Amino acid sequence: MANLAAVVGIGQTSYTTKRDDVSIAGLVREAAVNALQDADLTWDDIDAVIIGKAPDMFEGVIMPEIYLTDALGCNGKPMMRVHTAGSVGGSTALVAASHVQSGTFKRVLTVAFEKQSESNAMWALSTPQPFSTHLNAGAGGYFAPIIREYMRRSEAPYDVGIKVAMKDRLHGARNPLAHLQKPDITMKEVEESFMLWDPIRFLEACPSSDGACAMVIANEELADQATKPPAWIRGVAMRSEPTMYAGREEVNPQAGKDCAADVYKQAGIVDPRRDLDCAEVYVPFSWYEPMWLENLGFAPEGEGWKLTMEGATSLDEGGDIPWNPSGGVLSSNPIGASGMIRFAEAARQVRGDAGAHQVEGAKLAMGHAYGGGAQFFAMWVVGAEKG
Amino acid sequence: MKDIAIVAYNQSKAVSDVGPCNEVELIMPVLAEVFSQAGINNAQDVDFVCSGSCDYLQGAAFAFVAGVDALGAVPPIKESHVEMDAAWALYESMLKIRMGHADSALIYGFGKSSPGELPIVLSQQLDPYYLAPLWVDTIALAAMQARMLLDQGKISERDMAEVVSRSRRNARNNPNAQLAGDVSPEDVLAQPSYVSPLRKADCPPVSDGASAMIICTVEKAKSWGVPYAVISGIDHRIESHNMGMRDLTDSVSTRLAAEGAGLGDGPVDVAELYAPFSHQEIVLTRALGLGKETNINPSGGVLAGNLMMASGLSRIGEVFNRIIAGDAGRGVAHATSGPCLQHNLVTVVEKA
Numbered sequence: 117m118a119n120l121a122a123v124v125g126i127g128q129t130s131y132t133t134k135r136d137d138v139s140i141a142g143l144v145r146e147a148a149v150n151a152l153q154d155a156d157l158t159w160d161d162i163d164a165v166i167i168g169k170a171p172d173m174f175e176g177v178i179m180p181e182i183y184l185t186d187a188l189g190c191n192g193k194p195m196m197r198v199h200t201a202g203s204v205g206g207s208t209a210l211v212a213a214s215h216v217q218s219g220t221f222k223r224v225l226t227v228a229f230e231k232q233s234e235s236n237a238m239w240a241l242s243t244p245q246p247f248s249t250h251l252n253a254g255a256g257g258y259f260a261p262i263i264r265e266y267m268r269r270s271e272a273p274y275d276v277g278i279k280v281a282m283k284d285r286l287h288g289a290r291n292p293l294a295h296l297q298k299p300d301i302t303m304k305e306v307e308e309s310f311m312l313w314d315p316i317r318f319l320e321a322c323p324s325s326d327g328a329c330a331m332v333i334a335n336e337e338l339a340d341q342a343t344k345p346p347a348w349i350r351g352v353a354m355r356s357e358p359t360m361y362a363g364r365e366e367v368n369p370q371a372g373k374d375c376a377a378d379v380y381k382q383a384g385i386v387d388p389r390r391d392l393d394c395a396e397v398y399v400p401f402s403w404y405e406p407m408w409l410e411n412l413g414f415a416p417e418g419e420g421w422k423l424t425m426e427g428a429t430s431l432d433e434g435g436d437i438p439w440n441p442s443g444g445v446l447s448s449n450p451i452g453a454s455g456m457i458r459f460a461e462a463a464r465q466v467r468g469d470a471g472a473h474q475v476e477g478a479k480l481a482m483g484h485a486y487g488g489g490a491q492f493f494a495m496w497v498v499g500a501e502k503g
Numbered sequence: 504m505k506d507i508a509i510v511a512y513n514q515s516k517a518v519s520d521v522g523p524c525n526e527v528e529l530i531m532p533v534l535a536e537v538f539s540q541a542g543i544n545n546a547q548d549v550d551f552v553c554s555g556s557c558d559y560l561q562g563a564a565f566a567f568v569a570g571v572d573a574l575g576a577v578p579p580i581k582e583s584h585v586e587m588d589a590a591w592a593l594y595e596s597m598l599k600i601r602m603g604h605a606d607s608a609l610i611y612g613f614g615k616s617s618p619g620e621l622p623i624v625l626s627q628q629l630d631p632y633y634l635a636p637l638w639v640d641t642i643a644l645a646a647m648q649a650r651m652l653l654d655q656g657k658i659s660e661r662d663m664a665e666v667v668s669r670s671r672r673n674a675r676n677n678p679n680a681q682l683a684g685d686v687s688p689e690d691v692l693a694q695p696s697y698v699s700p701l702r703k704a705d706c707p708p709v710s711d712g713a714s715a716m717i718i719c720t721v722e723k724a725k726s727w728g729v730p731y732a733v734i735s736g737i738d739h740r741i742e743s744h745n746m747g748m749r750d751l752t753d754s755v756s757t758r759l760a761a762e763g764a765g766l767g768d769g770p771v772d773v774a775e776l777y778a779p780f781s782h783q784e785i786v787l788t789r790a791l792g793l794g795k796e797t798n799i800n801p802s803g804g805v806l807a808g809n810l811m812m813a814s815g816l817s818r819i820g821e822v823f824n825r826i827i828a829g830d831a832g833r834g835v836a837h838a839t840s841g842p843c844l845q846h847n848l849v850t851v852v853e854k855a
Contacts, residue, residue: 171564178628218601356582371579
């Protein structure tokens with residue numbers, strides 16, 4: 117049985133296209149200092165640092181923990197770097213949690229970041245490889261056919277993705293850190309934005325952001341003494357499957373289903389829509405909301421889109437299970453940090469510290485991240501109570 | 504804390520260029536070998552899998568994703584990855600076992616360094632604003648470290664040559680070694696200077712290959728009925744990236760990690776040190792407080808073959824092999840990352 121652990125501090129930078137006022141070190145330090153301040157702690161209170169980001173080619177810095185040691189106060193401490201593709205922000209939080217849940221450390225700092233403006237992610241994802249087909253499509257080109265297959269199977273109306281795009285931007289307008297601030301966005305505006313990868317329109321895709329997110333995770337004894345309410349970690353799970361194999365279900369991947377079942381079991385969740393108060397789920401392209409609603413068991417297969425259209429996932433429509441109250445990946449996407457932002461925003465909700473995007477009375481929330489060809493999954497459930 | 508056992512280890516032959524062999528083809532043979540040693544069928548028979556690799560070696564973002572194809576991850580598995588040497592993947596796996604979320608784990612590391620110019624590639628792990636634009640390569644930085652050691656009278660060129668000579672001679676008994684032979688210190692000293700004060704023989708070869716290991720709880724090792732050794736301590740520490748702020752003639756982080764791993768709690772029969780450059784073996788030997796009673800780098804170490812992202816895990820595996828063979832009762836393995844030994848991991852392995 118794992119030791120109890122909790123999030124006792126959260127820090128983020130604001131998210132924007134280009135943070136040219138700070139170096140990479142300045143960016144991660146800003147999030148880390150914010151997390152330490154939130155936890156009412158100093159660098160000396162940290163036993164180890166766990167850092168995560170997406171591929172090194174996104175900034176052109178190999179194994180950046182080596183260069184970031186000083187910025188993150190690690191001199192003489194253990195430092196670890198996680199990389200699990202797009203799910204990395206979530207995986208990094210889980211690896212950080214395991215430092216405490218294993219009883220090995222009392223209190224650790226975890227940071228995830230991406231400074232996309234330092235390089236070109238589209239290029240970094242498209243380096244030609246020997247022995248494999250060269251896809252010059254970026255992530256949207258990869259996922260568009262999978263979305264089309266979902267639309268065909270579910271017979272969902274064409275504007276579900278448009279609704280998600282509007283809903284998450286309205287959520288983002290409540291979050292001062294969100295990259296896209298579009299308080300007046302309408303479905304018409306989304307629909308009229310140009311088509312990028314059919315059926316994904318420009319406004320149905322995530323932005324490209326700079327930013328970092330950090331959390332302090334502490335053991336039970338220290339979390340009990342924390343200044344602000346802790347977010348207790350109630351379940352942690354990871355799953356992976358190959359990008360391609362005969363008969364692979366790409367619309368509703370088995371790894372996502374297994375990962376959700378595992379984390380729900382640990383947290384005592386039977387019906388996620390009923391038992392959870394909200395969820396921060398990795399939705400980089402609008403249609404992934406209905407697809408993940410089904411994959412994660414919030415709706416029966418083929419019916420996820422109905423929750424979206426009914427407003428069940430919308431704060432503004434008073435939905436019973438708000439998804440991405442922070443605005444989600446559709447409002448801010450510093451790739452390597454995006455998963456950790458989901459995990460941290462779930463924790464903010466159960467700490468009652470989410471400001472204008474607070475889900476009233478939230479006690480139990482899920483953070484979710486996925487990566488690769490929707491093949492790597494990381495999830496956690498956090499609660500206001502120990503369990 | 505739960506005792507964790509090593510039950511299987513294998514490394515591929517270190518070769519200068521595996522040619523068209525891809526990641527999956529590098530990994531699969533070592534996986535097959537560790538599965539066979541543990542008496543299991545595939546990655547489905549362990550509770551967790553963790554790997555270490557570096558995208559820049561192959562020149563591909565997400566190079567590790569292909570590694571999953573070697574695992575038979577259908578149905579899906581619990582799997583993670585560090586962009587570090589696989590010794591840190593072992594560390595992550597141990598946390599998973601300690602927290603009770605796994606009883607067993609498969610760890611592997613792989614590197615195909617041949618497609619690029621490794622020392623230049625690694626210059627891009629330096630501070631991207633002040634150092635990386637200078638393209639200072641790893642050999643130049645190591646040469647600077649060696650020069651400081653020589654100038655301060657802490658080592659002699661002969662000491663370095665003796666390290667190389669012992670590596671080449673020990674490697675004759677290591678079928679996976681890339682460089683081996685009856686090389687005397689005089690032979691080394693007779694070589695021309697390469698990047699002064701380093702001779703080519705003071706530097707590691709560039710190698711392609713992979714290694715893999717299976718660890719588990721002691722109970723699981725007993726139920727599998729296979730020989731095992733116990734990891735009695737593991738710790739790692741990093742130091743400042745500002746090389747001007749560090750004493751490059753010492754390794755403070757190695758000493759801290761050794762204390763954390765409990766190295767001083769017993770005799771050390773064997774040590775496998777990840778010292779890519781000859782003088783670094785001396786720095787590490789001193790930081791770890793190793794004396795004449797310790798057999799250092801019986802495999803030849805990484806001067807005999809340097810599998811980037813796997814060599815740290817291999818050091819632990821080499822100590823495991825010595826203990827299982829009955830040549831040693833207790834040993835230390837060391838892994839490193841970053842320029843001039845910036846980040847160091849120390850593992851103590853003991854006879855069960």
